[in-house]
Amino acid sequence: MDEYFDVRCIDCGQSYGVNEVLYTCSRCGGLLEIRLDAGKLSSIVDTRLWCRRPFNVWRYRELLPIFDDSKIVSMGEGGTRLLRCRNLTRIIGLENLYVKCEGDNPTASFKDRGMTVGVSKALELGFKATLCASTGNTAASLSAYSARAGLKCYVLVPAGKVAVGKLSQAMVYGAKVLAIRGNFDLALKTAIQLCLEDSGIYLLNSVNPFRIEGQKTAALEIFDQLGFNPDNIVIPVGNAGNISAYWKGFNEIRMLGLTEELPRMHGVQAKGANPLVKAYRSMSWVIEPIENPETIATAIRIGSPVSWKKALRAVRESGGSMIDVSDEEILDAQKLIARMEGLFVEPASAASIAGVRRLVEDGVIDRDEVTVCIATGHGLKDPEIVLKICESPIEVDPNLEDLRRILMI
Numbered sequence: 001m002d003e004y005f006d007v008r009c010i011d012c013g014q015s016y017g018v019n020e021v022l023y024t025c026s027r028c029g030g031l032l033e034i035r036l037d038a039g040k041l042s043s044i045v046d047t048r049l050w051c052r053r054p055f056n057v058w059r060y061r062e063l064l065p066i067f068d069d070s071k072i073v074s075m076g077e078g079g080t081r082l083l084r085c086r087n088l089t090r091i092i093g094l095e096n097l098y099v100k101c102e103g104d105n106p107t108a109s110f111k112d113r114g115m116t117v118g119v120s121k122a123l124e125l126g127f128k129a130t131l132c133a134s135t136g137n138t139a140a141s142l143s144a145y146s147a148r149a150g151l152k153c154y155v156l157v158p159a160g161k162v163a164v165g166k167l168s169q170a171m172v173y174g175a176k177v178l179a180i181r182g183n184f185d186l187a188l189k190t191a192i193q194l195c196l197e198d199s200g201i202y203l204l205n206s207v208n209p210f211r212i213e214g215q216k217t218a219a220l221e222i223f224d225q226l227g228f229n230p231d232n233i234v235i236p237v238g239n240a241g242n243i244s245a246y247w248k249g250f251n252e253i254r255m256l257g258l259t260e261e262l263p264r265m266h267g268v269q270a271k272g273a274n275p276l277v278k279a280y281r282s283m284s285w286v287i288e289p290i291e292n293p294e295t296i297a298t299a300i301r302i303g304s305p306v307s308w309k310k311a312l313r314a315v316r317e318s319g320g321s322m323i324d325v326s327d328e329e330i331l332d333a334q335k336l337i338a339r340m341e342g343l344f345v346e347p348a349s350a351a352s353i354a355g356v357r358r359l360v361e362d363g364v365i366d367r368d369e370v371t372v373c374i375a376t377g378h379g380l381k382d383p384e385i386v387l388k389i390c391e392s393p394i395e396v397d398p399n400l401e402d403l404r405r406i407l408m409i
């Protein structure tokens with residue numbers, strides 16, 4: 001099956017074998033992307049067979065560049081709910097608003113889609129250890145999948161800036177957790193250098209193109225769940241791997257001849273960490289990194305997104321947009337989706353709800369367009385934020401009189 005795939009540099013087009021260990025193009029330093037031969041693959045892709053398989057990442061087996069089945073490390077990731085949010089219609093004004101609940105994944109974020117493929121690749125290539133830099137969710141996911149694969153795992157996180165749920169996950173799964181004095185961008189730079197110098201450790205940040213292959217399956221699922229591609233995807237953007245992955249997935253559906261339609265991709269960043277929004281607004285093809293990014297949504301507190309070029313391409317090719325939202329809007333949206341729809345998502349994920357609200361207000365998204373917001377991670381990842389923004393429990397003696405008075409019943 002490996003003859004169906006190759007790895008290409010998105011800048012100079014240099015082609016590499018799919019089993020070469022590379023994180024960037026050795027000719028020009030550009031980002032790498034896995035390309036599949038849609039012509040060859042469509043002869044073996046059978047969507048009726050897909051429908052008979054369990055609803056998870058591996059349903060789309062033929063599109064995933066792992067060649068030795070015995071090396072697959074899976075926990076049934078993917079197959080997440082696509083919930084129609086009718087109650088939000090009143091507030092947001094969209095008739096057909098859906099939320100893809102990526103908090104349903106085994107470690108409660110979308111990262112598991114990338115890690116099932118990335119860690120399987122690590123095993124296939126014979127690595128004994130994995131490493132990532134992370135704002136939290138990547139660390140949680142890589143730690144879990146590495147544990148299951150029997151691999152050592154090292155994670156670098158920005159000291160004091162990781163939500164407690166995510167940190168505790170990485171710790172309990174047995175990863176070696178290093179809290180870097182510096183932000184995520186510095187942690188990632190260090191992680192890449194370390195893996196390039198120590199060839200025994202496999203880097204599993206989203207600069208690794210196999211991560212993107214797993215993450216693209218969310219697009220295939222949305223197509224399966226709706227029966228067509230939506231008009232809009234609204235997605236939080238940090239290091240910019242995920243928006244690129246969705247765009248790749250939707251394009252592959254089209255390349256396989258399953259539909260002609262493609263959604264518009266709308267990326268949402270926090271105001272204090274918005275280099276892609278600035279580049280989009282100034283119609284620039286380069287980004288100016290933000291030195292000290294700051295936002296309550298720690299998952300997307302990133303000033304120098306590594307996959308910025310892929311993200312700008314996704315937004316521009318699709319006719320979408322980039323928008324930024326304030327921390328206040330993010331926290332309002334987090335409460336709104338919890339209280340209107342019963343969905344508890346983490347702040348970075350709530351950014352997509354805050355974003356869709358503004359995109360409808362600004363007339364970028366029409367009220368009758370089918371729109372899917374990506375809720376990338378579960379709210380329990382970051383419980384401390386909720387304790388700060390919601391009314392505290394009222395302590396009371398266990399007698400009916402006091403209860404009646406307080407509840408006004």
Ligand SMILES: Cc1ncc(COP(=O)(O)O)c(C=O)c1O
Pocket residue numbers: 109135136137138206236237238239240241242243299300346348349376377
């Ligand atoms: C919950 C959550 N949402 C969104 C993102 C942003 O994804 P990406 O870095 O692929 O843009 C992350 C990344 O860590 C995340 O953890």
Ligand SMILES: [Zn+2]
Pocket residue numbers: 009010011012013014025026027028029030
């Ligand atoms: Zn190149």
